[in-house]
Amino acid sequence: MVSDTFVPVRTAILTISDTRTEETDTSGRLAVERLEAAGHPIAWKEIVPDDLHRVRASMQKAIDDADVDVLITTGGTGLTDRDITPDALEPLITKPIPGFGELFRMLSYEEIGTSTIQSRVTAGLCSGTFVFVLPGSTGAVRTAMDRILINQLDARHKPCNFPMLFDRIRGLVPERTS
Numbered sequence: 275m276v277s278d279t280f281v282p283v284r285t286a287i288l289t290i291s292d293t294r295t296e297e298t299d300t301s302g303r304l305a306v307e308r309l310e311a312a313g314h315p316i317a318w319k320e321i322v323p324d325d326l327h328r329v330r331a332s333m334q335k336a337i338d339d340a341d342v343d344v345l346i347t348t349g350g351t352g353l354t355d356r357d358i359t360p361d362a363l364e365p366l367i368t369k370p371i372p373g374f375g376e377l378f379r380m381l382s383y384e385e386i387g388t389s390t391i392q393s394r395v396t397a398g399l400c401s402g403t404f405v406f407v408l409p410g411s412t413g414a415v416r417t418a419m420d421r422i423l424i425n426q427l428d429a430r431h432k433p434c435n436f437p438m439l440f441d442r443i444r445g446l447v448p449e450r451t452s
Contacts, residue, residue: 277429277430277437277438278430279429279430280313280428280429280430281429281437282313282314282315283309283314283343283344283427283436283437284314284315284316284317284341284342284343284344285309285314285315285316285317285342285343285344285345285346285427286316286317286318286319286320286336286339286342286344286345286346287302287305287306287309287316287318287319287320287345287346287347287348288319288320288321288322288329288332288333288336288345288346288347288348289301289302289319289320289321289322289347289348289349289410290321290322290323290324290329290347290348290349290350290358290359290410291321291322291323291324291349291350291410292323292324292356294321294349294410295321296321299321299348300412301348301349301408301409301410301411301412301414301415302319302321302348304412304415304416304419305346305348305408305415305419306319308416308419308420308423308424309346309419309424309427312424312427312428314427317336317339317341317342318339318342320332324349324350324356324357324358325358326358326361326362329347329350329358329359329362330362330363330365330366333345333347333362333363333366333400333405334366336403336405337366337400337401337403337405342403343403343404343437343440344403344404344405344406344427344436345400345403345404345405345406346405346406346408346423347359347363347405347406347407347408348408348409348410348415349408349409349410350362350407350410351393351394351395351396351407351408351409351410352392352393352394352409353392353394357394359394359407360394360396360407363396363398363400363405363407366398366400366405367398367399367400367405368398368399368400368401369398369399370396370397370398370399371396371397371398371399371404372396374395374396374397374406374422375394375395375396375397377422378393378395378408378414378417378418378422379391379393379395381417381421381422382414382417385413385417386413393409393414394407395407395408395409395414395418399443402440402443402444404436406418406423
């Protein structure tokens with residue numbers, strides 16, 4: 275059921291980069307700014323180098339953290355050897371959300387044309403945590419936040435949104451059967 279009441283979504287932000295620092299992490303900062311402006315608290319923010327095992331460990335930390343509903347990552351979605359973020363996430367996914375990547379690339383095509391094909395943006399439900407893997411560019415993060423995630427993380431968004439699923443995916447409300 276869609277709510278008439280705002281529900282804050284506790285979010286962790288993970289920037290994957292060998293070169294970004296807190297001062298230069300414009301993409302992570304933009305995600306934080308958009309979420310806070312929408313009323314969502316940031317549980318924590320971290321920068322991790324492009325190392326498969328370290329990235330996966332940080333993702334698992336967010337998935338296991340009872341204070342995190344959503345993990346948003348920036349960086350590491352390209353095609354080079356150092357771009358490992360989707361690969362780090364893959365074994366942690368309980369249910370993939372293919373529509374997120376499809377919609378992102380469609381919207382991104384309007385902005386950057388066929389170059390969007392080089393992005394391996396993805397999303398999945400990992401146990402009870404939604405994880406969204408975004409590119410590292412500030413423009414791509416803006417597209418994802420402003421055109422997809424801010425709406426989908428708002429419990430008032432109709433006809434459906436992610437917060438309306440929290441209780442059911444966590445087993446607090448039984449699934450309906452036909």
